[in-house]
Amino acid sequence: MRCHVVTGKGGTGKTTVAAALALSLAADGGHVLLVETEGRQGIAQLFDTPPLPYEERRVAVARGGGEVKALAIDVEAAFLEYLDMFYNLKRAGRALRKMGAIDFATAIAPGLRDVLLTGKIKEAVTRREKGRLVYDAVVVDAPPTGRITRFLNVTNEVAGLARSGPIRAQSDGVMAVFRSPQTAVHVVTLLEDMPVQETADAITELTAAGLPVGSVIVNMATEPLLPAASLARTAEGRLTGADLVPALTAAQLTGIDGLADGLVAEAVEHARRWIAQDALRGDVEALGRPLVELPLSSSPIDLGCLFELADRLDGHLRDEVAA
Incomplete structure (x- = not known):
């Protein structure tokens, strides 16, 4: 399991959980990429760093010498990268950006935005250098439960955009990763009526779409x-x-x-x-999903709190592996 997608109803603390999970997976020398998809710069705030650019930057060193890098995906930059990668149109892409055509394209074809975001995630998960995977794990601070299935189920989203060609090929490659055993979608909830109901609904939708559900993480438990x-x-x-x-x-x-x-x-x-x-x-x-509870912090979330939550998650992950 190398691709960990973290979702949850707004306000449940999914960004905090994703950051703690990344620290946990990086323990004992791991190399982990933490990806932000919604442009809120929540990861930068948690790790007390300047706003993240569209490049992978180290934000923390984990126990045992591991490291966490973070990436805030910029849709326009991802589009330029996509045009250069598949069509060798980097210069043309810059011109389109100046014209505002990229915003127009993603507005009239919302599924294209998700193709770009998920395509970048898939690229990070499968990236190799000198024959070895660059990252031991990729953790995604994903959209909330109300949008998570549509976000991940990119093949259906692009069906009306392209039936063949690079866009379709890329979306099929993304789905091959997201539907494989190396991916798990973890759902963060609170012990409140609406978050619990949305968690149940999300699990039902994800399962129906053939997307693998991981753990349910009860956050801020008292x-x-x-x-x-x-x-x-x-x-x-x-x-x-x-x-x-x-x-x-x-x-x-x-x-x-x-x-x-x-x-x-x-x-x-x-x-x-x-x-x-x-x-x-x-x-x-x-x-019926593996369950872990994270305690409510009595102080603002800082790096020390993230490491404490990471220790809790580390024990849970070890138990899952043993099971």
């Missing part, structure tokens, strides 16, 4: 702040302010009555939210 024996009782409203008074008195706090009632309200809200999340965890497990 631990209960109350003892397990107290959760149900608290959620049912059977915890009262009077139950907390002895402990608050022992702590020599003032305004005990008002404080106790406020703490009870927060405890009830937390317990009910946790029980609801735990029920959704059962729905995620029922999807």
Whole structure:
């Protein structure tokens, strides 16, 4: 498995997960390329680097001497590269760019944009130098779940554009990689109703399209702040302010009555939210995919947090390989 596509509903943290996954795969000397497809420069922000150009640049050194390079795919640059590669029209491509023809072409044929993006991903996955693969793995920060199947299923997308020729040949080559055992589409979710539903829908669509689904990654998972024996009782409203008074008195706090009632309200809200999340965890497990949970960070995501998440993912990946 060398091509890891990371998707998820907006707001689930798929870019953070993709970055952590790249660090995990680069551990122990691996060479990994992290690809951004949506032009948001989210990877540059995570690794605290200047905005990424359309070239592969090292953004981190992983444990054991491995490295992560990153690439933000620019559609116009990819189009120029494509014209030069297949038609030897590099100069003509520059003229088209000045005329705005590239924007026009991708606007009237949206599938062409995905062909360019996925074609670059496929090229990175299969690239060789001196007979050896350049990258041990390629991680893709892909479009969200609502668009992921259409993005990856480029053969269908270009069917109306070209039935033969370089565009069709390239899309067929892309699908040969995306539908092979070397690719896995990982879906990031939260334990909330909409993300879990979109995860289920995406898995159904990807499977129907013949695209291999990898793991479901529950991001920003939290631990209960109350003892397990107290959760149900608290959620049912059977915890009262009077139950907390002895402990608050022992702590020599003032305004005990008002404080106790406020703490009870927060405890009830937390317990009910946790029980609801735990029920959704059962729905995620029922999807039948390998499952990993990443904890909610109490601080802004920085490189240290990414390495901690990478360690969690590294253990999960090793378990999958062993299984």
